[in-house]
Amino acid sequence: MRVTSAFPTGVTALLFEEAAARRSYEAVATAELERSGFAEVILPILDYFEPYSALVSRQARDELYRFVDRDGELLALRGDFTPMLARVLAPRAESLDTPLRVFYRGDRVRYQEERVGRLREYYEIGGELLGVTGPEADAEMLELFLRLLQLHTGVELRVVIGFAGALDETLAGRSPADSAEILAAIARRDRRAARAAGDILLEVVRDGAPETREALGERAAARLGELERVCATVGEHFVEGDVSLAIDLAEFAEETLDPKVSRSAETIPYYDGFIFRAYAAGTALSVGRGGRYDQLFRRLGADLPAVGFSISPDRLLRSAGS
Amino acid sequence: MMRLALPKGRNLPTTLEALRAAGLGLDGFGTNGRKLWSTVVEDDLEVLLLKDWDVPLYVEYGVADFGVVGSDVLDEMDGDLLVPARLREGGCRLSLIGPEGSLPAAGAQIRLASKYPNLARQLVASRPWSAEIVRLSGSVELGPLLSLTEVALDIVQTGATLRENGLVELEVVAEVQPCLVFNRASYQRHRERLNELVRNLEEKGQVI
Numbered sequence: 001m002r003v004t005s006a007f008p009t010g011v012t013a014l015l016f017e018e019a020a021a022r023r024s025y026e027a028v029a030t031a032e033l034e035r036s037g038f039a040e041v042i043l044p045i046l047d048y049f050e051p052y053s054a055l056v057s058r059q060a061r062d063e064l065y066r067f068v069d070r071d072g073e074l075l076a077l078r079g080d081f082t083p084m085l086a087r088v089l090a091p092r093a094e095s096l097d098t099p100l101r102v103f104y105r106g107d108r109v110r111y112q113e114e115r116v117g118r119l120r121e122y123y124e125i126g127g128e129l130l131g132v133t134g135p136e137a138d139a140e141m142l143e144l145f146l147r148l149l150q151l152h153t154g155v156e157l158r159v160v161i162g163f164a165g166a167l168d169e170t171l172a173g174r175s176p177a178d179s180a181e182i183l184a185a186i187a188r189r190d191r192r193a194a195r196a197a198g199d200i201l202l203e204v205v206r207d208g209a210p211e212t213r214e215a216l217g218e219r220a221a222a223r224l225g226e227l228e229r230v231c232a233t234v235g236e237h238f239v240e241g242d243v244s245l246a247i248d249l250a251e252f253a254e255e256t257l258d259p260k261v262s263r264s265a266e267t268i269p270y271y272d273g274f275i276f277r278a279y280a281a282g283t284a285l286s287v288g289r290g291g292r293y294d295q296l297f298r299r300l301g302a303d304l305p306a307v308g309f310s311i312s313p314d315r316l317l318r319s320a321g322s
Numbered sequence: 323m324m325r326l327a328l329p330k331g332r333n334l335p336t337t338l339e340a341l342r343a344a345g346l347g348l349d350g351f352g353t354n355g356r357k358l359w360s361t362v363v364e365d366d367l368e369v370l371l372l373k374d375w376d377v378p379l380y381v382e383y384g385v386a387d388f389g390v391v392g393s394d395v396l397d398e399m400d401g402d403l404l405v406p407a408r409l410r411e412g413g414c415r416l417s418l419i420g421p422e423g424s425l426p427a428a429g430a431q432i433r434l435a436s437k438y439p440n441l442a443r444q445l446v447a448s449r450p451w452s453a454e455i456v457r458l459s460g461s462v463e464l465g466p467l468l469s470l471t472e473v474a475l476d477i478v479q480t481g482a483t484l485r486e487n488g489l490v491e492l493e494v495v496a497e498v499q500p501c502l503v504f505n506r507a508s509y510q511r512h513r514e515r516l517n518e519l520v521r522n523l524e525e526k527g528q529v530i
Contacts, residue, residue: 115401117383158510189406189504191520192530205406206517246510279507284384286507 010120038101049076055083063110077109093302098131128308145309156281160248165257169217176264186253208248282320327389330371336412344522387508407529408499416496420466420473426451435465436475
């Protein structure tokens with residue numbers, strides 16, 4: 001048999017310096033998480049496929065590596081940590097001592113189309129704060145997320161922040177299919193489509209948020225006000241230039257809370273509160289993301305509000321830090 | 323310094339005209355010349371000249387921060403790019419072409435030649451006939467002309483090539499325009515500058 005060093009598409013080995021760099025970041029990141037009161041959970045790499053059919057979008061489900069084992073069970077490799085964590089904790093939610101702060105690290109495996117930077121086996125470190133709702137908890141997690149990213153010293157971060165359902169009220173009265181199409185166009189920053197759908201949406205595409213927040217509707221305006229306060233509070237703790245926070249509702253336009261629109265777009269909404277994503281100089285893909293997903297536990301019958309994030313150390317370490 | 327990816331094919335002259343109208347100098351770039359990568363100090367830009375099909379990849383992977391590429395290529399490749407505007411000039415059509423009267427009848431089973439296998443599959447899925455997609459990389463018109471296939475799905479600009487070869491445009495499938503595209507991360511890092519470019523293009527009537 002001929003032996004080659006090639007791995008399947010989307011899978012890579014980290015050798016020597018790269019392995020040392022990941023482990024070194026992992027050590028400081030987990031130490032910071034522990035210092036911040038987070039306890040580690042270790043989740044299995046294999047699980048049943050079936051529980052995820054109601055928890056994740058059709059695309060995420062299609063991307064799971066699944067197989068039938070010798071017992072005839074349909075199993076899946078871990079495609080994401082959070083739904084698995086929710087599945088583990090939801091049945092024991094009532095006995096949990098909240099607020100609960102947990103973190104995890106490890107690989108998730110998903111079939112992704114062959115594209116540079118999009119690995120099929122993907123390492124991440126993440127944290128979750130369970131059992132607390134409100135802007136203080138959101139701010140705590142955003143701040144921790146930024147602290148962890150800054151452990152890669154010298155990295156310049158642009159963090160965009162929004163919230164799920166921000167544009168739902170502005171689309172009221174439209175058919176679900178129309179709304180899904182408009183939201184996809186806004187996420188692509190298509191100005192012509194946004195202009196055709198109304199001046200407010202054009203402002204969102206162009207500036208990230210409308211000049212007058214009330215234009216988004218009563219509920220969204222209140223959420224936006226809350227988000228601005230979270231940004232201001234968190235922003236105070238970081239040096240301007242190293243970290244810039246920007247509210248950008250277009251970036252997360254497709255995170256609708258309208259179930260009819262979600263169904264039309266064949267998605268299951270993941271986030272239901274504030275959402276954030278971080279970009280670093282020198283990388284084309286985000287180095288981390290997070291947000292609030294109270295409904296994930298609710299779908300499993302547990303009333304356990306949750307906010308969390310995940311970081312890709314490998315992408316972060318490839319960014320232009322010092 | 324940001325990096326711009328330009329298509330070196332038929333869309334280059336109209337793209338340069340639009341970008342210059344929006345305030346970029348792009349000195350030294352024309353339809354001639356073979357330089358593939360240059361720095362334009364006055365515009366604080368590095369400019370790459372690429373094949374149309376490569377522009378979305380370079381921009382999506384962040385090698386280039388922004389670029390211009392036809393909507394036909396974008397639709398075929400389905401990448402994760404921001405597409406803020408379509409340029410006014412340089413448009414053409416994506417059409418079903420073949421000999422006069424060769425539009426497939428309901429229930430027909432044919433062969434269809436195209437450089438756009440994904441778009442061809444989408445088209446066939448919406449029609450009452452079925453087709454085997456034959457992927458060609460150039461001179462797609464030869465497919466129906468030499469009976470390799472019954473019809474072809476291809477770009478039609480003036481229709482002169484079709485007329486010269488005894489073919490006709492059986493049906494316009496989509497209007498095609500050059501599109502301005504941004505890398506998602508680059509947009510967040512250079513938001514002010516890229517928004518200014520789009521605003522200038524709009525003010526100068528260069529976008530639809």
